[in-house]
Structures are given as C-alpha cells and as structure tokens.
Amino acid sequence: MPRTTEFPFLVDTTLPTYPDSGVRVGVVTFPGTLDDRDAARAARLAGADVVPLWHADADLQDVDAVIIPGGFSYGDYLRAGAIARFAPLMDKIIDAANSAAKLPVLGICNGFQILTESHLLPGSMIKNDHLHFICRDQQLRVQNTSTAFTGLYEQDQVITVPLKNQDGQYVADEHTLDELEAENRVVFRYEGFNPNGSRRDIAGITNAAGNVVGLMPHPEHAVELGFGPDHTGRDGLFFFTSVIKHVLEAAK
C-alpha cells in the first residue's frame, strides 16, 4: 500500500512462508476499518501479493482470496456490519464466495460481523454479555483444519491471538447451533475462558463449503516477533500461509 513507508519485516525464517507465491490476496477497506494495514502486512509476510480493495469499487481485481478486516465500518451505526454489507464490493464478494470457484473469504472481527449480516455465515453478534469492550490475548482451540484458512493448523491445536471487541457475543438459534456442530463448521472455540458470552464458546465458524471463515479474534495481530502476544506469539500467521497453500494447491 503506497500511503506510508512500511516498517521492514524482521528476518525470521523459523516459521515456513511462501515468499513470492504470486497468490493475490485482496484486503477490503470500508470507512471505519482499522486493521486493514495489519491484515495486509500479515498476508504479505506469509508471501502473498496484497491487493488493496476499496468498498465502493465493484471490481475484485482478480484476487485469489479476500480478507475483510476488523474495525468499526460505518461507525457500527445501525448494527455492526449492517451498512457495510450493502457496499458494491460486497455484492461481488458474496457472488464469488458462492460461485463454483469458491473464493476464499476471511472475516476478522468486524469482518465476521459483515459476513453474518451478508448471510455468508449464519447467526449474528450482539454486545458482549458483560457490556464492556474487551482486549486480551485469547486462547482458541482449532476444531476444523479443512477450511481454506486453517489447513496448516493441527486438529485441536490451542493457539493464542489477541481479541478486542465490543459486540463479540455470537448468537444463533439452537437449531442453527446444532447444525453448525453436526457439520463440523465450528472452526474455533474459546479455550479456558469465554470472553463475551458466545453460544457454545464459538469464536469462529465456516460455511458448508469451507471457503468462508469468520472469527472475532485477530490472527493478523499475532504474526511477527515483537508485536504478538508476549512479544513472541505468531500463532496467527498460519491463517495467511494456509490460504496461500490452499490457492496454490487448487491451481494445480
């Protein structure tokens, strides 16, 4: 992104990435998006070519995957994600996600809220049960490693990534929750502590095809030495390497 000079990546070869993979990852910016730069940096660190996407454009620029980052699109007016859902770019993303090509789409935090408002994922988010904004390093258990964004995790691996939100309580009717569990579509559960009252400790889910994933915590904040949990946590990087691997394998 040309807006400012970016801090260079520290040399760190301890986690495998896909340098110069050629995989094009689009990162969407809405008015009020906060974490687009971090998401772009995480994808770039993993080896993707990052393509900035603007909400008002109607061109996906031939990207191989899309990240809808966190923040407060449209100030969370009406409901979190409710107005962003109707952006021209979202129509393209919804069509591409539902198409035979099954465009991988990752929604983080506000991005997750946008995906539920778009009906790409079931359920909804309401205010945290304790009513406070919460920011903490959160443990998650990975429960589904067959999605486009979780292929490089181990089944039942416990990871730590930052969580920061106000409207993070995942809700859905009992039938939908049963269906999600029966179809193995709960991708992440809060481990040890449920920080917002989410039903059945659900932190992240996927669609039936596994190409659309949404979660409240922020993997893009845990990808680089010096910045993640305890200044060393990089558990989030695998979201971004996983999707690159997924795209490369699908292209074979």
Place this chain on the structure above:
Amino acid sequence: MPRIVVDVMPKPEILDPQGKAIAASLPRLGFTSFHAARQGKRFELSVDGEVTEEILEQARDAAATVLSNPVIEDVVAITVVDDAAAAE
C-alpha cells in the same frame, strides 16, 4: 409531512445485554417497580406527500432487510404518523 415509524426490538429469546444493564440500574435510582427492561430501536422515515400502500410496502421491505436483523431482532410495529393531521 407524514412519517413512517418502525419499531425494532431484540427477539424475546435473545438476552438483551443493554436492557439487562438498564434493569439493574433502575432500582439503584429508586425505581423499584420494574423487574425487567428491554431496549429496542425506533426509526422514523419521512415521506413527502401521502403515504401510499406502495410506500408502506417499501418501508416494510426496508424494515425486514436493513433496519432489523431477523436473526436477533423483530420488527414489532410499523405505524404512520401524520404530524399535520395531528395538529389540526
């Protein structure tokens, strides 16, 4: 000019965290007669001229698709308020 008023409430089975906080604060302020509170939203859609059935249908459509999220909320009332008529 008439307004179409749309009232949206959280579904009864959804715990309303804001309503719960309000209910907890009321007795502290001496309002002891209320054992629960729920918080919803009221939208006012202003219309130039008469509210036709077509315009009302648009309001119903907007209420169902944009103003409320049927997963967590119900549209409990859509009413037409005509300020000019009320003033006469």
